[in-house]
Amino acid sequence: MGGIGTSPCDLDRQFAPQIAQLLAAPPLQSAQEYYDELIRSKKHDGIKLSYGGKHGKGVCANKDFAEGDLVLKDQMLVGAQHSLNKIDCVVCSYCFRFIGSIEFQIGHRLYLQSLGASVDGTNERHCHGSHAGSSTGCSGATNGNSSAVPQEVIMSLMDGDMSLPLTDQFCLPSVVACPGGCEEQVYCSQSCADSDWDSYHSLLCTGSKTEPSRKAALQKFIRHANETNDIFLVAAKAITFTLLRSKSMKLMNQTFCSLWKPGNHFQWASKRDIDSSEEDLFRQQIRDLAFLSLQLLKDAIFDPECAPLFSLDVYGHIIGMFELNNLDLVVASPVEDYFIHIDDLPESEKEEAEKVTGPLLDALGEDYSIPCEGTAFFPLQSCMNHSCCPNAKAFKRDEDKDGHAVIIALKPISKDEEITISYIDEDLPYEERQEQLADYGFTCTCLKCQEERPV
Numbered sequence: 257m258g259g260i261g262t263s264p265c266d267l268d269r270q271f272a273p274q275i276a277q278l279l280a281a282p283p284l285q286s287a288q289e290y291y292d293e294l295i296r297s298k299k300h301d302g303i304k305l306s307y308g309g310k311h312g313k314g315v316c317a318n319k320d321f322a323e324g325d326l327v328l329k330d331q332m333l334v335g336a337q338h339s340l341n342k343i344d345c346v347v348c349s350y351c352f353r354f355i356g357s358i359e360f361q362i363g364h365r366l367y368l369q370s371l372g373a374s375v376d377g378t379n380e381r382h383c384h385g386s387h388a389g390s391s392t393g394c395s396g397a398t399n400g401n402s403s404a405v406p407q408e409v410i411m412s413l414m415d416g417d418m419s420l421p422l423t424d425q426f427c428l429p430s431v432v433a434c435p436g437g438c439e440e441q442v443y444c445s446q447s448c449a450d451s452d453w454d455s456y457h458s459l460l461c462t463g464s465k466t467e468p469s470r471k472a473a474l475q476k477f478i479r480h481a482n483e484t485n486d487i488f489l490v491a492a493k494a495i496t497f498t499l500l501r502s503k504s505m506k507l508m509n510q511t512f513c514s515l516w517k518p519g520n521h522f523q524w525a526s527k528r529d530i531d532s533s534e535e536d537l538f539r540q541q542i543r544d545l546a547f548l549s550l551q552l553l554k555d556a557i558f559d560p561e562c563a564p565l566f567s568l569d570v571y572g573h574i575i576g577m578f579e580l581n582n583l584d585l586v587v588a589s590p591v592e593d594y595f596i597h598i599d600d601l602p603e604s605e606k607e608e609a610e611k612v613t614g615p616l617l618d619a620l621g622e623d624y625s626i627p628c629e630g631t632a633f634f635p636l637q638s639c640m641n642h643s644c645c646p647n648a649k650a651f652k653r654d655e656d657k658d659g660h661a662v663i664i665a666l667k668p669i670s671k672d673e674e675i676t677i678s679y680i681d682e683d684l685p686y687e688e689r690q691e692q693l694a695d696y697g698f699t700c701t702c703l704k705c706q707e708e709r710p711v
């Protein structure tokens with residue numbers, strides 16, 4: 257691993273050939289089989305994958321699209337809400353749809369605000385992704401004043417005893433509990449609860465059904481991730497997702513193939529902000545943090561049959577993929593829609609409604625509209641190559657209420673044309689664009705870059 261010395265992880269040495277195989281570009285045939293099946297099963301008729309283009313894999317149109325058309329709704333393979341964001345939004349832990357009711361969302365937020373609590377039970381709100389280079393931003397700052405609302409009101413909002421005006425127009429799915437009995441995960445339906453259990457959560461649940469020593473180990477792992485970087489929670493999900501599908505090296509390779517991206521090896525974090533003389537030390541610190549996180553995870557769910565999956569090299573690859581690809585999960589808040597609706601009412605109705613809603617809005621503060629935010633890996637979006645003059649973009653519409661990635665055509669796209677998105681702010685000047693794209697391991701040579709490149 258570059259200039260920072262030998263890996264502290266014994267598994268890296270013990271299983272070097274298997275790890276190399278796991279981290280190598282998947283054979284074309286496996287990749288093709290995987291993506292063809294994904295596109296077929298999810299009925300993504302409008303797109304197809306291209307292999308062996310000048311930037312590796314890419315996504316092409318399988319039909320003509322007009323400007324504004326929906327190109328793709330991509331379901332995440334693995335994702336998680338940011339720890340801190342759990343204070344602001346209660347969402348389904350599988351599909352990330354808001355759940356409960358508008359009253360419950362407001363009551364829950366005011367309740368936690370009144371405790372001044374963070375999600376792991378300590379008394380301070382801390383920022384996830386606190387190390388430099390983390391892609392996880394720090395939202396969840398509340399500037400409201402929950403003490404202005406009596407505790408009884410907060411409790412009756414949470415318990416469903418109090419109804420706010422016109423919330424029947426903003427119905428949310430009711431809350432389904434975790435089958436393992438933990439209070440960390442909640443769902444919008446039994447099918448989401450079951451899918452989450454089968455895909456990841458059966459190995460990560462800290463509920464009463466989990467054996468006590470494993471439960472304690474999991475709690476330690478989760479606490480460490482909450483205190484350092486919650487990207488570790490998503491990485492753990494990627495590992496459990498692979499584990500639950502794989503009981504042999506071959507199966508493990510096939511599953512892991514869906515998570516493979518070029519250029520992500522061993523880059524623990526963005527290098528751009530760091531003075532090169534400090535870089536080795538910095539990278540070592542990040543690696544040590546990840547190693548500790550991995551040890552805690554191993555204490556909880558190690559499976560000797562899939563030992564290479566618990567190597568630091570593999571953990572680093574997964575973290576690198578999430579950090580560098582900046583795969584944001586965003587779901588707009590129905591609480592925002594609700595207050596906008598109240599604000600848009602005819603004056604007399606508005607005045608009446610605001611007698612009840614006004615104090616709650618004041619108590620929530622400016623951040624009343626915070627969306628659900630997290631990190632996710634979207635299997636097809638992540639096959640889209642970059643252009644500084646893209647023909648598509650990720651853009652949620654009003655009707656998109658869950659954690660899917662939604663890709664919309666920015667201009668007409670013809671059948672067989674490559675679909676490109678911009679990984680960065682494409683309006684930045686040429687030099688800044690190239691600097692940011694260097695983190696992704698390439699220099700952009702799109703038409704716009706060719707035109708703007710200084711001679």
Ligand SMILES: C[S@@+](CC[C@H](N)C(=O)[O-])C[C@H]1O[C@@H](n2cnc3c(N)ncnc32)[C@H](O)[C@@H]1O
Nearest residue numbers: 311312313518519638639640641642696697698
């Ligand atoms: C999210 S992946 C896109 C899919 C990728 N081509 C593949 O084969 O899986 C991002 C990686 O694709 C390559 N890539 C994407 N857009 C590119 C571009 N405009 N020029 C050069 N390489 C690009 C880079 O290796 C980048 O790190």
